[in-house]
Amino acid sequence: MNGLLHQIASGIASGAIYASVALALVMIYQATHHVNFAQGEMATLSTFVALTLIHAGVPFWGAFVLTILLSFALGVVVERILMRPMMNAPVLSSVGVFIGLLLVINALDGWIFGFTIKSFPSPFHAAHPLLGGYVSPHEIGETGLTVVVLTLVWLFFRYTTLGLAMRAAAYNPVSARLCGVRVNRMLGLGWGLAAAIGAAAGIMVAPVVFLDPNMMSGILLYAFAGALLGGIDSPLGAVIGGFVVGVLENLFGAYVVGTELKLTVALMIIVAVLLARPAGLFGRAVQSRV
Amino acid sequence: MPPLLEARGLTAGYGETNVLHGIDFAVEEGGVTALLGANGAGKTTTLRALCGMIRRGGEIAFAGQRIERAATEDIVRRGVGHVPDGRGTFMELTVEENLRLGAYTRRDRAGVAADIARLFDYFPRLRERLRQQAGTLSGGEQQMLAIARALLVRPRLLLLDEPSFGLAPLIVRDIFHILRRINTEERMSILVVEQNASLALDLADHAYLLETGRIVVSGTAAAIRQDEAVRRSYLGY
Ligand SMILES: Nc1ncnc2c1ncn2[C@@H]1O[C@H](COP(=O)(O)OP(=O)(O)O)[C@@H](O)[C@H]1O
Ligand SMILES: [Mg+2]
Numbered sequence: 001m002n003g004l005l006h007q008i009a010s011g012i013a014s015g016a017i018y019a020s021v022a023l024a025l026v027m028i029y030q031a032t033h034h035v036n037f038a039q040g041e042m043a044t045l046s047t048f049v050a051l052t053l054i055h056a057g058v059p060f061w062g063a064f065v066l067t068i069l070l071s072f073a074l075g076v077v078v079e080r081i082l083m084r085p086m087m088n089a090p091v092l093s094s095v096g097v098f099i100g101l102l103l104v105i106n107a108l109d110g111w112i113f114g115f116t117i118k119s120f121p122s123p124f125h126a127a128h129p130l131l132g133g134y135v136s137p138h139e140i141g142e143t144g145l146t147v148v149v150l151t152l153v154w155l156f157f158r159y160t161t162l163g164l165a166m167r168a169a170a171y172n173p174v175s176a177r178l179c180g181v182r183v184n185r186m187l188g189l190g191w192g193l194a195a196a197i198g199a200a201a202g203i204m205v206a207p208v209v210f211l212d213p214n215m216m217s218g219i220l221l222y223a224f225a226g227a228l229l230g231g232i233d234s235p236l237g238a239v240i241g242g243f244v245v246g247v248l249e250n251l252f253g254a255y256v257v258g259t260e261l262k263l264t265v266a267l268m269i270i271v272a273v274l275l276a277r278p279a280g281l282f283g284r285a286v287q288s289r290v
Numbered sequence: 291m292p293p294l295l296e297a298r299g300l301t302a303g304y305g306e307t308n309v310l311h312g313i314d315f316a317v318e319e320g321g322v323t324a325l326l327g328a329n330g331a332g333k334t335t336t337l338r339a340l341c342g343m344i345r346r347g348g349e350i351a352f353a354g355q356r357i358e359r360a361a362t363e364d365i366v367r368r369g370v371g372h373v374p375d376g377r378g379t380f381m382e383l384t385v386e387e388n389l390r391l392g393a394y395t396r397r398d399r400a401g402v403a404a405d406i407a408r409l410f411d412y413f414p415r416l417r418e419r420l421r422q423q424a425g426t427l428s429g430g431e432q433q434m435l436a437i438a439r440a441l442l443v444r445p446r447l448l449l450l451d452e453p454s455f456g457l458a459p460l461i462v463r464d465i466f467h468i469l470r471r472i473n474t475e476e477r478m479s480i481l482v483v484e485q486n487a488s489l490a491l492d493l494a495d496h497a498y499l500l501e502t503g504r505i506v507v508s509g510t511a512a513a514i515r516q517d518e519a520v521r522r523s524y525l526g527y
Contacts, residue, residue: 161390161394164383164387164390164391164394165391165394167382167383168380168383168387168391171380171381171382171383172378172380172381174343174374174378175374175378175379175380175391176391177343177361177362177363177366178341178362178366178372178374178378178440179366179391179392179394179395179439179443180363180366180367180394180395180443181363181391181394182363183363
C-alpha cells in the first residue's frame with residue numbers, strides 16, 4: 001500500500017514534466033500541424049545553459065528566469081530561421097528538418113558541454129520528511145512549480161487578447177489576418193512560449209534524471225504519448241494525458257514490466273491510441289480544412 | 291473627389307495560372323458597388339487580391355494610398371473590412387471571442403463596447419448566442435457574425451463575398467435589409483460580390499459584370515439592370 005502511494009506520487013511528479021512537454025508539442029502542432037521532434041533537445045540545451053549560469057555563480061532562481069527568457073528567444077529564432085521557410089512544405093520534409101534540428105542541438109550540447117552525466121541542483125529542500133515521506137521535497141516543489149506554469153499558460157490563452165489572437169492565428173490564419181492579427185508574429189511567440197515551457201520542464205527534471213545531451217529523449221517519447229492520449233489538438237487533453245502517462249509508467253514499471261522496460265509503456269500507449277482512438281481522449285476527430 | 295477604392299489593370303491568380311486578366315473598377319465613398327458574375331468568374335479572387343491574400347499585380351489605390359504591395363494585416367488596419375468567402379468563422383471560439391478578434395486592432399475600449407452594442411441592434415441574435423461556440427451557429431447567424439466582425443475593424447470599406455450564399459430566402463432578405471441600413475446609417479462604403487444579381491442590384495448603385503477574369507459590362511445599377519446580357523443570363527427575364 002505504501003509502495004503503491006509512493007509510485008503514484010512520483011508518477012504525478014514525472015507526469016507534470018510530461019504534461020509540460022506535451023503542452024509544448026500541442027501548441028506547436030495546433031499552430032503549424034507539425035510535431036516538433038526537437039522540442040526535447042531544445043529543452044536540454046536550455047538546461048545546460050541554466051547549469052552553466054549556476055556554475056558561474058548566478059543564484060538558482062535567477063538562472064531559472066534568465067534561462068526561460070533565453071529559451072523564449074531561442075524558440076522565436078528557430079521559428080524565424082527554420083520554420084518560416086517551411087510553412088507550406090510537405091509534412092515529410094518538415095519531419096526531416098525537425099530531426100535535423102534534433103541531431104544538431106544534440107551534437108552541439110555534447111560538443112560544448114561534454115557527454116558526461118552531470119548532477120543538477122534542486123532548489124527544493126526540507127528539514128523534515130513531507131507528506132509522510134512518500135514524496136521527496138523536490139517532487140513536491142517540481143510538481144507545484146509545473147502546475148503554476150501550466151495554470152499561467154492557461155490563464156494567458158484564456159483571458160488575454162494576445163492569447164486569443166494566438167489561438168485565432170492557429171485555428172484559422174486566413175481569418176486572423178483579416179482581423180489584423182500579425183499571424184507570423186503569433187507563430188514566433190508560440191514557438192518562444194513552447195521553448196520556455198520546455199526549458200522549465202528540463203530544469204525541473206534534471207535534478208532527478210541528471211543532465212546529459214540525451215536527457216530529454218525518453219521524456220519526449222512519454223510526452224508524445226501523453227499528447228496523443230489526450231488528443232494532439234487539445235492542450236488540456238495533452239496536460240491530462242501527460243499526468244496519466246506519468247502515473248501509468250510508474251505503476252507498470254513497479255508492478256508489471258520492471259523498470260528496464262518502462263519506455264515500452266510509452267510505445268504501447270502510442271500504438272494503442274493510434275489504433276483505438278486516433279483523435280485521443282479529448283481531441284476532435286480529424287477534419288481537413290479546404 | 292477620387293473614388294475610395296480604385297483598381298487599375300488588376301491581375302491575380304493561384305500558382306502559375308492567372309485568374310484575373312487586368313480589370314479596372316472603382317468604389318465611390320459612401321456607395322455600394324456590386325461585382326456580379328457566374329460561379330468561377332473570379333469574384334472571390336478579386337476580393338482576395340484587394341486584401342493581399344494571393345499573388346496579384348496592377349495598381350490598387352485605397353483612400354489615396356497604394357496598397358497593391360501591402361500585407362493583408364496592414365490593408366485591414368488601413369480600413370478594409372472583409373467578410374470572406376465561406377464566412378471565415380473561428381468555429382472553435384465563442385461568438386464573443388470572434389467579436390473580440392474583430393476589434394483586435396483597436397485600443398479604444400469604450401468605442402468597441404459602443405460599437406458592439408450598436409451591432410446587437412442590427413443582429414440581436416448574436417447577443418443571445420454570445421457565450422456559444424461559433425461553430426454551433428446556423429449559417430445565417432454565422433454570416434451575421436462575419437459582418438459584425440468585419441465592422442468591428444471600423445473599416446472605411448466593407449467587402450462582402452456572397453453574403454446570400456447557402457441561406458434561406460427570408461434570412462437573405464433580412465441580411466440585405468441590414469446591409470442597406472449599414473450603408474445609409476453608418477455611411478459605410480460597400481463592395482459586394484454576388485451570384486444573385488437581382489439581389490445585389492437592389493442594394494448597389496454601381497455594378498460590374500465579371501466573366502472569366504474580365505469585366506464585360508459596367509455602369510450604374512439601373513443601367514445594368516436593363517443590359518441585355520445581364521438580364522438574360524443573371525436576371526432571368
Ligand atoms: N485556392 C485556389 N487555388 C487555385 N485555383 C483557384 C482557387 N480559388 C479559385 N480558383 C480558381 O479561380 C477561378 C475563379 O474562382 P473564384 O474567384 O472563386 O470565382 P467566383 O468567386 O467568381 O465563383 C476558378 O477557375 C477557380 O477554379
Ligand atoms: Mg466566390
